[in-house]
Amino acid sequence: MKEKATSFDIAHIAGVSQSTVSRALNNSPLVNLETRQRIQQIARDLNYKVDKNASNLRKQKSNTIALLLFEDPTSDDSMINPFFLSMLGSITRACATAGYDLLVSFQNLDDDWHAEFEDSNKADGIILLGYGDYTAYRTKLAQLEEQGTHFVRWGAHDENHPGVSIGCDNYQGGRDVTEHLIGLGHKTFAFIGDAQSHAPEFQARFMGYQDALKKHGLLCANHRQFNAISTEDAGYEASQLLLNEDNLPDVIVCASDLIALGVLKALRQTSFRVPEDVAVVGYDNIPVSAFATPALTTVRQNTKRAGELLVTTLIKAINKEPVEDYLMPAELIVRQSCGSK
Amino acid sequence: MKEKATSFDIAHIAGVSQSTVSRALNNSPLVNLETRQRIQQIARDLNYKVDKNASNLRKQKSNTIALLLFEDPTSDDSMINPFFLSMLGSITRACATAGYDLLVSFQNLDDDWHAEFEDSNKADGIILLGYGDYTAYRTKLAQLEEQGTHFVRWGAHDENHPGVSIGCDNYQGGRDVTEHLIGLGHKTFAFIGDAQSHAPEFQARFMGYQDALKKHGLLCANHRQFNAISTEDAGYEASQLLLNEDNLPDVIVCASDLIALGVLKALRQTSFRVPEDVAVVGYDNIPVSAFATPALTTVRQNTKRAGELLVTTLIKAINKEPVEDYLMPAELIVRQSCGSK
DNA sequence: CTGAAAGCGCTTACAG
DNA sequence: CTGAAAGCGCTTACAG
Numbered sequence: 001m002k003e004k005a006t007s008f009d010i011a012h013i014a015g016v017s018q019s020t021v022s023r024a025l026n027n028s029p030l031v032n033l034e035t036r037q038r039i040q041q042i043a044r045d046l047n048y049k050v051d052k053n054a055s056n057l058r059k060q061k062s063n064t065i066a067l068l069l070f071e072d073p074t075s076d077d078s079m080i081n082p083f084f085l086s087m088l089g090s091i092t093r094a095c096a097t098a099g100y101d102l103l104v105s106f107q108n109l110d111d112d113w114h115a116e117f118e119d120s121n122k123a124d125g126i127i128l129l130g131y132g133d134y135t136a137y138r139t140k141l142a143q144l145e146e147q148g149t150h151f152v153r154w155g156a157h158d159e160n161h162p163g164v165s166i167g168c169d170n171y172q173g174g175r176d177v178t179e180h181l182i183g184l185g186h187k188t189f190a191f192i193g194d195a196q197s198h199a200p201e202f203q204a205r206f207m208g209y210q211d212a213l214k215k216h217g218l219l220c221a222n223h224r225q226f227n228a229i230s231t232e233d234a235g236y237e238a239s240q241l242l243l244n245e246d247n248l249p250d251v252i253v254c255a256s257d258l259i260a261l262g263v264l265k266a267l268r269q270t271s272f273r274v275p276e277d278v279a280v281v282g283y284d285n286i287p288v289s290a291f292a293t294p295a296l297t298t299v300r301q302n303t304k305r306a307g308e309l310l311v312t313t314l315i316k317a318i319n320k321e322p323v324e325d326y327l328m329p330a331e332l333i334v335r336q337s338c339g340s341k
Numbered sequence: 342m343k344e345k346a347t348s349f350d351i352a353h354i355a356g357v358s359q360s361t362v363s364r365a366l367n368n369s370p371l372v373n374l375e376t377r378q379r380i381q382q383i384a385r386d387l388n389y390k391v392d393k394n395a396s397n398l399r400k401q402k403s404n405t406i407a408l409l410l411f412e413d414p415t416s417d418d419s420m421i422n423p424f425f426l427s428m429l430g431s432i433t434r435a436c437a438t439a440g441y442d443l444l445v446s447f448q449n450l451d452d453d454w455h456a457e458f459e460d461s462n463k464a465d466g467i468i469l470l471g472y473g474d475y476t477a478y479r480t481k482l483a484q485l486e487e488q489g490t491h492f493v494r495w496g497a498h499d500e501n502h503p504g505v506s507i508g509c510d511n512y513q514g515g516r517d518v519t520e521h522l523i524g525l526g527h528k529t530f531a532f533i534g535d536a537q538s539h540a541p542e543f544q545a546r547f548m549g550y551q552d553a554l555k556k557h558g559l560l561c562a563n564h565r566q567f568n569a570i571s572t573e574d575a576g577y578e579a580s581q582l583l584l585n586e587d588n589l590p591d592v593i594v595c596a597s598d599l600i601a602l603g604v605l606k607a608l609r610q611t612s613f614r615v616p617e618d619v620a621v622v623g624y625d626n627i628p629v630s631a632f633a634t635p636a637l638t639t640v641r642q643n644t645k646r647a648g649e650l651l652v653t654t655l656i657k658a659i660n661k662e663p664v665e666d667y668l669m670p671a672e673l674i675v676r677q678s679c680g681s682k
Numbered sequence: 683c684t685g686a687a688a689g690c691g692c693t694t695a696c697a698g
Numbered sequence: 699c700t701g702a703a704a705g706c707g708c709t710t711a712c713a714g
Contacts (some may be wrong), residue, residue: 052692058393064444102444120392357685696701697700
């Protein structure tokens, strides 16, 4: 392994000063075109690469974005929520396009994640991805904002939340899927998924759902909603509670596909058929949802677009351009699990 | 946003020299315990974080690993092969455990990826993930090795390949699944998936498959193998070729689950039933495989373990400890798509 | 146990 | 258009 070349080595070979080498490699028009090309050629020959640590240190900028995936402590030890996983591709690509590197890390919600990446100058800004307890989360966001950290998060739009967010219209999604179910002639409904303020995405989906039912006079007094975080297990367990009740609703609306998968699993162990006896719908359109039996009717959030927006918005913030929240429309995906007319 | 504190600020407040601050923050036993604690407390109060660029530059080490995902140019623009995606979780976690940061990037196989990350001191080593044309790939690996770059790749064990690899026994996996199918009474077989040397993983699976057939005298003269890269589309298209043939085999063995998914899709458009008329098996045990209709019999490669091994092996290599190839056993997962006795 | 000093490899005013 | 010099914020011999 040869010693790594430095800009001084190149300067020596080219017979110019190191300053000129640095300028030439950064394509500065200040440097004579011919010497610039000569220097660049030498750099190529030597397989020279600018030392990022040195250049970042000097420029006080890293051209790196940190992606923090935080999770509920309950989720599996090495699995990432498939919904967030599906954003990773476009985030990575958007970063590459913009000339940023991407640092990925998990973050336990309980951890002390004071924007370590930005504070240590390893990253210029942070993307936050994850469903977690919003109450705890909020405090940390406020802290980040106070420190002047650049960050963008995926999540619910909220008038007074700290920082900027990119999200999908959860209220509209919940309403649309419910309207569709009502149009299909279903009359009795149940909802599985957390619907408190600590899970604002799910809560918004639930509100949309509830309002659609109300509008059609279908929100009966004994309507049931079961709490569940976004895992298959939680969906399975909530289903047991629901199955212990006297009568099954026409439809089980789930706050996420993962929950719906758990519901389907629970129903498979009963004599009830989906969608004949009971319809089931999910939310997120994770890859597996199309392959479930029956294929899940769900609500798609455009993850490709989301990833791009997350990155471009963060970069704007880093460059001190004005940024604002963005709410993407949700898109109903009708498959078999909701039944048909 | 307050100015970021430096070690000099802390030194000033603590009334010691900056060297002492640096030592104290690195927990050096050289520093008096009491002053050490006092300095650490001040650092905490100031929300001070060591500047990574400066410390990396000085130490000539970044404590960062770069993960390069390279792909066939044909694959979708923002999707990552789900098999590799499933390693990401354990890789991320293993890095965190070892105190390394993780840089993630895509790499087009055609690109000029001369270990830029390590050369520029942004990373101490590289993990390579992807199925690609091995012929082109090999040359680049040799180049990396020559440059003294630390890298570990996921892939086929190969006596004379450059660098170190962590992989799963593809030959054994191909053989085991085929033996199982033979035990089920199936007599005629076809294989879908590339089986040339430019795709060594698939080739090894094919060899195991072929040897199992030979052993039982079932490798007939007109045995058919259809090329396909690892995508659903390729599997679908290869199926069309197969369906145009005179007679359908008892089993279609696919070199990957993605291919098998395409095969199932193609068969769904015919009157043939799986597994009654034709059995189908995949390879990889990607999340979707369990949800396919019928659920895919497949071969599992332990991705959690793989991710951990990739990281720990690379770190050993970075620390100049001896490392060697590791071949994990493959594990047959029997589900419905292979039929039963 | 502590401090003064050198230096990691760049970028960028400043001067010419 | 080019060079000499300062300095980004650390770590770590070296000296005491």
